[in-house]
Amino acid sequence: MTSLVINVNLKPYTVDVEPDMPLLWVLRDRIGLTGTKYGCGVGLCGTCTVHLDGQAVRSCALPVSSVGSKQVTTIEGLSVDGSHPLQQAWLSESVSQCGYCSPGQIMTAAALLQQNPHPSDEQIISAMSGALCRCGTYPRILRAIRRAAGGAA
Amino acid sequence: MKPPSISRRDFIKVSSVAGVGLVIGLYVPGCSGIQTSPVQPTPTTIPPTPTPEPDVFLSPNLFVTIGTDGSVAITCPRPEMGQGTRTALPMILAEELGADWTTVRILQADAGSAYGDQLAGGSTSVRTYYGPLRNAGALARKMLVRAASEAWDIAPEQCSVKNGLVTNNQTQETLPFSALVRTAMTYNPADLAPAELKDPSEFTLIGTSVPRVDGPDIVTGKAVYGMDVRVPDMLFAVVARSPVFGGTLVSFDDSQARLVPGVQDVVEISSGMNRGEPTRGVAVLARDTWSAIKGRDALKITWDEGNYASLSSEGIEKELLEHATAAPGDGELVAYYTVPFFSHSPMEPINSTARAGQKDCEVWAPTQNPQQLQSFVVRTYGMLPADAHLHVPLVGGAFGRRIEFPPGNAAPPAFHLLESYELSKYAGVPVQVVWTREDDMHFEYYHPMSVTRVSAKLDDIRTLTMRTSEGAGFGIPTGAWRAVTNVPEAFARQSFLDEFAAATKQDPVELRRPLLKDRQRAVLDLVAERSGWGSELPPGHGRGIAIHSTWEVSPCAEVAEVAVDDSGNIRVLRVVCAIDCGVAINPDMVKAQLEGGILFGLTSTLKAHITISNGRVQQSNFHDYPLLLMSEMPEIQCHIVKSTASPTGTGEMANPPIAAAVANAIFAATGKRVRRLPIRPQDLVAA
Numbered sequence: 001m002t003s004l005v006i007n008v009n010l011k012p013y014t015v016d017v018e019p020d021m022p023l024l025w026v027l028r029d030r031i032g033l034t035g036t037k038y039g040c041g042v043g044l045c046g047t048c049t050v051h052l053d054g055q056a057v058r059s060c061a062l063p064v065s066s067v068g069s070k071q072v073t074t075i076e077g078l079s080v081d082g083s084h085p086l087q088q089a090w091l092s093e094s095v096s097q098c099g100y101c102s103p104g105q106i107m108t109a110a111a112l113l114q115q116n117p118h119p120s121d122e123q124i125i126s127a128m129s130g131a132l133c134r135c136g137t138y139p140r141i142l143r144a145i146r147r148a149a150g151g152a153a
Numbered sequence: 154m155k156p157p158s159i160s161r162r163d164f165i166k167v168s169s170v171a172g173v174g175l176v177i178g179l180y181v182p183g184c185s186g187i188q189t190s191p192v193q194p195t196p197t198t199i200p201p202t203p204t205p206e207p208d209v210f211l212s213p214n215l216f217v218t219i220g221t222d223g224s225v226a227i228t229c230p231r232p233e234m235g236q237g238t239r240t241a242l243p244m245i246l247a248e249e250l251g252a253d254w255t256t257v258r259i260l261q262a263d264a265g266s267a268y269g270d271q272l273a274g275g276s277t278s279v280r281t282y283y284g285p286l287r288n289a290g291a292l293a294r295k296m297l298v299r300a301a302s303e304a305w306d307i308a309p310e311q312c313s314v315k316n317g318l319v320t321n322n323q324t325q326e327t328l329p330f331s332a333l334v335r336t337a338m339t340y341n342p343a344d345l346a347p348a349e350l351k352d353p354s355e356f357t358l359i360g361t362s363v364p365r366v367d368g369p370d371i372v373t374g375k376a377v378y379g380m381d382v383r384v385p386d387m388l389f390a391v392v393a394r395s396p397v398f399g400g401t402l403v404s405f406d407d408s409q410a411r412l413v414p415g416v417q418d419v420v421e422i423s424s425g426m427n428r429g430e431p432t433r434g435v436a437v438l439a440r441d442t443w444s445a446i447k448g449r450d451a452l453k454i455t456w457d458e459g460n461y462a463s464l465s466s467e468g469i470e471k472e473l474l475e476h477a478t479a480a481p482g483d484g485e486l487v488a489y490y491t492v493p494f495f496s497h498s499p500m501e502p503i504n505s506t507a508r509a510g511q512k513d514c515e516v517w518a519p520t521q522n523p524q525q526l527q528s529f530v531v532r533t534y535g536m537l538p539a540d541a542h543l544h545v546p547l548v549g550g551a552f553g554r555r556i557e558f559p560p561g562n563a564a565p566p567a568f569h570l571l572e573s574y575e576l577s578k579y580a581g582v583p584v585q586v587v588w589t590r591e592d593d594m595h596f597e598y599y600h601p602m603s604v605t606r607v608s609a610k611l612d613d614i615r616t617l618t619m620r621t622s623e624g625a626g627f628g629i630p631t632g633a634w635r636a637v638t639n640v641p642e643a644f645a646r647q648s649f650l651d652e653f654a655a656a657t658k659q660d661p662v663e664l665r666r667p668l669l670k671d672r673q674r675a676v677l678d679l680v681a682e683r684s685g686w687g688s689e690l691p692p693g694h695g696r697g698i699a700i701h702s703t704w705e706v707s708p709c710a711e712v713a714e715v716a717v718d719d720s721g722n723i724r725v726l727r728v729v730c731a732i733d734c735g736v737a738i739n740p741d742m743v744k745a746q747l748e749g750g751i752l753f754g755l756t757s758t759l760k761a762h763i764t765i766s767n768g769r770v771q772q773s774n775f776h777d778y779p780l781l782l783m784s785e786m787p788e789i790q791c792h793i794v795k796s797t798a799s800p801t802g803t804g805e806m807a808n809p810p811i812a813a814a815v816a817n818a819i820f821a822a823t824g825k826r827v828r829r830l831p832i833r834p835q836d837l838v839a840a
Contacts, residue, residue: 001414018414021443029389029441034381035374037549038442039500040590044775047500075374087372091364094741097749098235099371100378100500100549129784132775134500134550135235136752137745138783 006067008033009077019065023057024048026064027074035075035103039132046131047104049111050074056111075103078110086110089148097135105131109145118149211334213296213342215267216246216289223317223331225250226258230268231278232521233261233367234499234548234555235749236804237742238278240365244738245283248358249290249351251314252330259366264523264543273521274556274633275704276802279738283800291348299345300336301328315357353736353797362741367547378549379519380587382506387583388417389442390576391449393435394425394596397458397768398628402433409451410437415444419452422575424568425596431568436576442587458768461628466494466602466765469624473604477622486656487608490645491829492812494624494763495600495634496778501549503588503597505569509577513540518570519548521555526570529557534574552753553633554597568596591773599763600634601625605645614653614664619645629765635753636805639703640812647699647813648828651820661698661817662686672794673700673708676731679792684712684729693717694726697817699810706801707734711751713787713814717822721834723759725787725815733794734803743803744791750807751789756781758812759831 001016006023008031015030027033027050036059039047043061050059051073078084086106096102105128112119112127119127124145133141204210204220211219218226227243239259247254262268270281294314301319302309305326313320318327353359370376395401407419417438424434437448470491481487505518505526514536518526527543530536548555557567573586588596602624609617621641625631634640654664662681666674677700680686684696693716700710714727730747737743761778764771772778812830819837820826827836 018444018447021441025441025443028381029443032383033374034377034383037378037501038380038587039502040774041446042590042774042776045500075372079373082369082373090372091368094362094364094368094745096235096365096368096371097237097745098233098500098548098550099367099376100547102371103374106372125784129782132500132780132782134498134552134753134780136749136781138752138781138786139748139789140745141783 004064006064006072007069008072009074010071015064017064020063022060023050023062023064023067023072024059027059027072033074033076037100037103039101039104044132045101045104046108047101049104049107049131051107051111054111054114056108075107078106084110085148086113086144089144092147093140093144095137095140095144097137101131101133105133105141109141109148113145113149119145121146209335209338211293211296211337213292214289215262216286217250217293219293219297219330219334221331221334223329223334224256224258225252225317225330226260228260228262230262230271230282231273232271232519232523232545232548234273234521234551236273236278236746237365237739238273239367240363241279241738241742242282242286243366244358244363245279245286246290248356249287250294251316253317254358254363256317261545262523263545264527266524266538271522271524272556273551274553276707276804276806279800280802283736287350288347291350292342292346295345295348296337296340296342297330297333299340300333303336304328304333359736359738360740362739365742376547378501378547379504379506379517380501380549380585382517382546382585384506384508384583387506387585388438388440388580389445390436390438390572390584390586391442391445391589391592392422392424392572392586393437393449393452393454394592395432395434395456395458396595397456397462398464398630399461400432400456400459400768402435403455403457405435405455406453407435409453410448413444413448413451415439415441416448418580419448420576420579422579423571431571434572436572438576438580438584445587446589462768464628464765464768466763469602469627469629469765470604473602473622473624477604477606477620479606481608482610484610484612485608486611486653487606488649488652488828490605490607490641490648492600492603492605492641492644493830494602494629494631494765495757496594496761496763496772497552497554497597497634498594498778498780499550499552499554502590502593503554503569504586505573506583506585507570507573507577508583509534509574513542514574515542515544516570516574517544517546519546519555520557520567521548521551521553522557525557526567529567529570530574552635553637556633558632590775594773594778595770598630598632600640601631603641605641607645607649609649609653611653611656614650614668617646617649621645628768635750636703636808639701639805639809643699643701643809644812644816644830647701647810648816651697651813651817652826655820660687665698665700669700672733673702676700676708676710676733676794679731679794680710680712680729683731683790683792684714684727686712690714693822695818695821695823697814697819697821699813699817701809703806703809704802707732707803707806709747709806709810711807711810711814713811713818715815715818715822717819717837721837723819723832723834723837725755725759725785727788727790728811728814729790729792730807731792731794732803732806733796734806735796735798735800737793738800740793743793746803747791747807748789750805751811752781752786754808754811755785755815757830758815759833762831
């Protein structure tokens with residue numbers, strides 16, 4: 001195990017890890033931030049999505065050694081108080097059923113809106129189609145992203 | 154059952170978790186003395202807010218507690234897996250109580266027989282608890298009203314209750330609950346029971362689409378699922394299991410596994426099943442999940458593949474078809490419909506956390522069936538129910554996967570609990586067992602494959618007969634999967650009705666109408682009308698209809714509109730859905746269940762299924778069990794028939810009709826009839 005410092009939600013954390021440990025497990029099991037979820041472990045479902053310097057990445061497939069000094073943002077750090085427009089829109093549109101995929105969906109959508117503040121439906125669907133939901137909340141996810149982007153839901 | 158004495162507190166239970174810190178459990182007097190506030194070292198979804206006087210409260214039953222500050226806490230008896238129990242069930246009680254919904258706190262019940270049947274399955278939670286929770290809320294209201302009526306020296310009938318206030322109807326004076334609790338606590342609930350219930354026309358909360366109570370915690374990452382449970386000194390474990398169903402452990406070499414950094418121990422434990430008995434697996438205990446996974450990867454294990462090593466889904470299908478096949482009678486139309494094995498694949502894979510103490514234990518399991526898990530611990534490890542605390546975190550999807558069959562049933566018991574409990578006993582600390590996605594897909598119980606024979610005399614649809622040959626008991630674990638037997642039943646019957654309609658040149662809607670009872674027919678007519686049934690569609694497009702009453706209640710009809718191109722690629726453009734489920738406690742949540750059932754069903758209609766070869770499940774993750782994507786979703790329109798009848802359930806209901814609705818739409822679009830799932834492009838371009 002080596003000692004590494006990573007920046008998560010604007011705080012530095014010193015963690016004692018194997019360099020190949022995926023960031024997902026460092027967050028969940030070492031730092032105790034369990035908002036980022038495990039769904040598949042191979043980058044196929046999106047529940048582990050966090051931001052690395054604002055870019056959406058699948059943390060289950062990202063070795064902690066490659067984080068370096070980049071800023072990691074998890075769902076807990078997306079806003080101080082749940083006030084991010086996507087978090088608010090998620091509630092307005094009653095998106096979540098079980099909610100397990102919601103953090104990953106929100107982080108994926110947040111990165112999209114950061115790069116493209118007013119995406120078309122096609123752009124939203126294209127960006128979000130790799131984020132899986134078993135409960136079937138896709139129609140509401142689309143409406144929430146539209147709402148957060150300032151368009152009509 | 155003697156009603157609890159509510160004017161004395163019992164005692165505050167203090168327990169120590171692994172010697173680190175104190176965890177407080179609050180005993181609320183109840184028939185069996187079971188805790189209602191779960192003991193949770195992990196942050197709870199809504200932090201318990203102690204009232205200024207935590208020992209003084211009105212609690213005529215296990216489901217509601219009203220503090221001297223007027224705060225209302227409602228305990229949800231059933232697990233929340235996204236179907237909305239933590240919102241709908243408290244709404245029912247809050248309606249009759251007249252509470253201020255915006256300030257109600259929701260607590261989650263541990264396993265406890267005093268709560269009634271806590272199994273969240275069969276679309277029964279609202280159906281089962283509608284009456285009892287109305288009664289519970291109404292009784293508490295009656296006690297508060299009596300206190301107010303005494304204070305004002307008026308008859309109770311001259312009071313009304315809303316938003317935590319009792320109003321003197323004559324003078325419009327109000328008294329908040331906080332002013333009435335102490336007096337109400339002096340009454341014996343038995344003297345006031347039963348309490349009068351509201352007429353449904355008086356409902357102000359039931360029937361409104363209030364937001365789900367867990368939304369704020371979900372979107373901020375604070376919500377605690379089974380995998381998120383964190384207990385001091387805990388270890389994490391993954392288990393190596395026989396890759397072949399029913400295989401047994403011969404030997405293993407853990408020398409490399411023990412060298413993996415973070416691995417604490419490797420030990421053989423019970424897991425899996427062979428002929429009704431648990432078989433052995435190899436567990437890796439580590440300080441974190443990843444190290445445990447890596448440790449398991451480094452194990453060298455020899456398995457005896459056993460009796461089921463040549464099992465294949467192909468072979469099972471062949472047997473089922475032989476079993477089902479019977480020649481048609483004179484003038485009979487006959488068809489066979491095949492549904493394959495399906496995986497549940499909730500997004501949160503199987504897991505549980507156990508602290509197996511000497512005198513007491515705690516388990517945190519994202520389960521549909523808390524009482525089954527508690528009784529497993531009680532029976533297997535000799536705990537008293539009062540000492541076997543089974544906590545229920547949020548469940549990251551279940552769909553029948555987390556029903557935890559009773560031991561003694563031919564289906565497997567809850568292996569994850571066998572594993573986490575044994576490992577905690579062994580290690581002397583709490584242990585969380587995590588099933589990876591591959592484990593979850595390989596070692597679950599599946600929706601069983603089936604072949605259904607449907608026949609009817611062409612001159613009389615009422616002679617329709619169905620017989621399903623089910624692929625259970627072949628050595629592949631099978632079990633309940635969202636709507637269970639309703640799935641092959643609806644696919645077969647509703648597809649056959651369209652085949653019959655085509656053979657006899659009738660419209661599919663007109664054929665069905667006389668076969669249905671009133672509430673069913675109303676639902677059918679509603680979707681036919683709203684979908685524009687009978688109106689023209691472009692070439693390559695088609696509409697198909699299906700209606701089904703899951704568990705013989707809650708008729709649900711769907712019209713699917715599809716487009717099929719020359720390569721057989723299928724797009725489901727739109728689904729119009731209607732249900733009559735009686736009272737809709739929270740209409741938007743009902744719609745969510747309809748959307749959810751449809752989208753869940755579209756994965757199995759068009760995309761993914763489980764195949765078995767050489768005794769092994771061939772699929773392992775979402776690349777070969779592909780779930781429906783957002784880019785594949787149809788537009789969905791939902792309609793709920795207005796009703797004041799008692800609620801009959803919604804959770805499973807939209808799943809059974811969708812496969813036939815789509816198959817019928819494909820037939821309308823292409824003239825091609827497909828009788829097995831999933832329906833694939835190659836099925837539509839075959840010569």
